Amino acid sequence: MRLDTDPYLQRYADRVLGLSASEIRALFAVASRPEVVSFAGGMPATSALDMEAVEDVVATVVRDSGATALQYGGGQGRAELRECLVEVMAEEGVPAHADDLVVTVGGQQALELVAKCFLNAGDVVLSEGPTYVGGIGAMTSHQAEVRHVGMDADGMRIDLLEEELAKLAAEGRSAKYVYTIPNHQNPAGVSLSIPRRQRLAELAESHDLLILEDNPYGLLDFAGEVRPSLRSLIPDRVVYVGTMSKTFAPGVRTGWVAAPAPIRDKLVLLREAADLCQSNLTQMVVESWLTTQPWREQVKHFTTVYREKSEVMLAALADEMPEGVHWTTPLGAFYIWLTVPRGIDTSDLLAKAVRHRVAYVPGRGFYADGAGGNQARLCFSYPEIDRIHEGVSRLGEVLHEELELVRAVFGDDAPQLRPHTAANDHGVGG
């Protein structure tokens, strides 16, 4: 008797066939236990919210507008909310009208809808390497080929982008779009420099590029610095994605996309096909939050909390990490990107780290091409300060032990632990 564990296999679409169980995902199940200090999930510090204010906002919405809040809404999202979101964008000098926006279920739905809108199987997208796991997932679930462009401390290397574009042209192909997170990038923790933004804008014009600008972290700069958005430079060539997940709360699942009108119309139709509309209830909660509460002060408070946590993690890393380990210094948001000596595989090492009760995300998850084996993302936004100390100390122990083990096992071949290349001195490349 033949036993089928999945009798539906013949029916699946091609895009589903690559989806499979993974050891790393299984290990994250342990990372969620309270015994483990997790630097894995990129979770905002929702405990830093003024919960009484949130309670007030939610109660008021239900009391004053319950029937509307619990009704269906339109596919583009509430006009009143879009007006508020335009103001949020204005904080960073990103120009937009309410009509340019489509409200989405977090930034992630925007990334998914954009992928669905543009990508056929086999199409090429260029993206920073490393880049956001969920961004890669959105593109590869539509069977796109993601090609990475290397980064350094100033963000995506535009010279490498030009090289990739030339390679594509030589193959007689082109990129459907360029995916970038220009501010406090996830996972590398670096921002695209202002000259490079200019250069990217020029390149977009000269090479007829469409840019997907994903900006969850722009308002979380530790020094309050605001960098010009790509949308402000080349509005007709940019699809811009924003989210309330980091400036308010991910639980309200409210993001948005701002796009040129023809693209916006397609996105509204795609979104209606996907889930009809955003929840009116959460839209009205966000609306009320933005119109009745001092939300700019809340963002400042978040930023202060994250800056303190980042300083604690950086100091702990300096104290605890063995020689040969490098990391980026974030100027905002949530992440530090760690590079360990070659010979240590951060995917393999995760099991040992979890046994030592500390977790991170191995670097490979942030590349579509299997790179990043000696890199890892540490997220400092969620754990409390004393847990950050404890976790980095455990991670230091694990890495010291692993380096010693690698030297012992490789014996005379230990030059595997070779010094970093020039590219790695910037602390981002693989």
Place this chain on the structure above:
Amino acid sequence: MTEPTAVAVLSGGTSLERDVSLRSGGRVADALADLGHHVTHLDVGADLVRTLEDGGFDTAFLALHGSAGEDGTVQSLLELIGLAYTGPDVLASSLAWNKPIAQGLFGRAGIDVPARVTLSQQAFRELGAAAAVDRIASVLGRPLVVKPARGGSSLGLSIVEDPAGLPQAIVGALSYADVVLMEEFIDGTEVAVTVLDGEALPPVEIQPKEGAYDFRARYTAGATEFHAPARLDPDVLAACRGVAVDAYTSVGARHISRADLIVDTDGRPWLLELDTCPGLTTTSLAPMAAAAADLSFASLCDRLVSLALRDATA
């Protein structure tokens, strides 16, 4: 079925196999509840003993995989507080959990086991084992199998073709346990034989659609093809059942175990390992073996509950 019983289904915990264990436990809890048992599904943690002492349970159903749940630790606690439990006892669990010791016992019992080399982290750090790594491939041939000496679900397992890749595979396996086990690779048909209360269920043949039967092939529905009984000659099937029962007996197991075997091209079964808390997920082998013996998943779980109660009062 058994009289309605208060069952604590234990799963989760902090072992590396937490995820698989939660899936096993959820499925068991649903099946037992459907049969009318009073089921509490517990994620084991620091409050376990207190919860079990205060919970008024008749028995614990162990759906724990990996350290603590499978190595005798939880079994020892349950004996201390006097609660019946499913699966092998403390000694049998701890023997099978330590793969090098278990393989030694099986060899002594006359069961064919692959040639192997066991090395600890300490051997590398303090005793210069690296200088002997070159010998491993000459002793075991190639390809060879590198895996942690403890734990299941193929975590940390790799098959090394080129000896140059051996150090990396060793370091990888040592992330999962402090001892690494290297074995000769036996080419043949992969077969799992579940033993239920001393009797072998039909052997299940495992045929991954691509590559090895690794974590992905184990837990992605549809990634592996299974046949039960395995498509082997009747005498070979009988030999597989015999090896599984011998393995069960030689560690002193009770209730359930699963023997993972390779039947080589001459039809000879080799024992790779014995799992004393086999997976009970929708892609797991023990439930398939039960189905091939006309025993539904719920009946299999119910049977294990009745065995726990029987042995508690014995």
